[in-house]
Amino acid sequence: MKVSVCTLAHGREEHLINMVKGLSLSSVLPDELVIAVMQDVPYDLPHTDFPIRQIMLGSGSIPLARARNTAATKAAGEILIFLDVDCIPHSECISDYIKASHANSGVWMGEVGYLPKDATRDGIQYDRFDRIAVRHSERPGPPDTGARSCEDYRCFWSLNFAISAKDFRASGGFDEAFDGYGGEDTDFGRTLSARDIPLWWIKGARTYHQYHPHFMPPVHHLDSVLANAMTFARKWGHPTMQHWLRAFVLMGLLERTDNGWRKLRDPGESDFALTRQQADQPYASSARVLAALEAEAMAG
Incomplete structure (x- = not known):
């Protein structure tokens, strides 16, 4: 074989x-x-x-x-x-x-x-x-x-x-x-x-x-994540990558609309700082960032 x-x-x-x-x-x-x-x-x-x-x-x-x-x-x-x-x-x-x-x-x-x-x-x-x-x-x-x-x-x-x-x-x-x-x-x-x-x-x-610097959620790929999420929804009738999209909404990068999501702005340095993998982290964590954003939103 x-x-x-x-x-x-x-x-x-x-x-x-x-x-x-x-x-x-x-x-x-x-x-x-x-x-x-x-x-x-x-x-x-x-x-x-x-x-x-x-x-x-x-x-x-x-x-x-x-x-x-x-x-x-x-x-x-x-x-x-x-x-x-x-x-x-x-x-x-x-x-x-x-x-x-x-x-x-x-x-x-x-x-x-x-x-x-x-x-x-x-x-x-x-x-x-x-x-x-x-x-x-x-x-x-x-x-x-x-x-x-x-x-x-x-x-x-x-x-x-x-x-x-x-x-x-x-x-x-x-x-x-x-x-x-x-x-x-x-x-x-x-x-x-x-x-x-x-x-x-x-x-x-x-x-x-092997370690390499990364961002999670992947704000450095905001445009392609948004476009591919819409491609998936058109193909299968339901969305995907919703945890990333939810994080981007909480970060003020996107807004949810009746037709999906709409981009509001490009990411800035504060967005990269929030999602950047640190040198002491073997991997970047979307869950960690999303939890922090949800807690901030709940606090108000």
């Missing part, structure tokens, strides 16, 4: 190099790594015992959905493992996904541990990563063993998942109408549900998310 690891990348060369190093430490090597490169210059990557194919997409405005679809289309594997460019796979990640594919059909979502800043300074040390990585408090945890069916399509997460090439084709891939940040994951999960393709959380298939 051939396995292709697929990722998309723009910048973050050090993060991508660490992914490649992690793949090289795998107990079962991938048959290839396929990178949808969203910039004009290819990456200078370490030598590996498996082929790396960089698919050059250029630096124009390219939907993330199109980049993922391109990587999947170019991949030769029967199993496609999608990893975010920030992820370092555990040595058993590929092996765990292969085992999962033998047990159940559908989409498998592995574990993610978030690393603090500078965690990779001394190289890839899985024992150390296991001690210091934390699970995202706003994401469901894995089962104690094996696999657990995920009945809520909204939980689909493209950061670390695998799917057979056959099922990916059956899904139709990611919808390229979602342009920019936000909504394309939930849409893909909704499509899986509509096409009766099962979704699974699995124990193992672990990756480690």
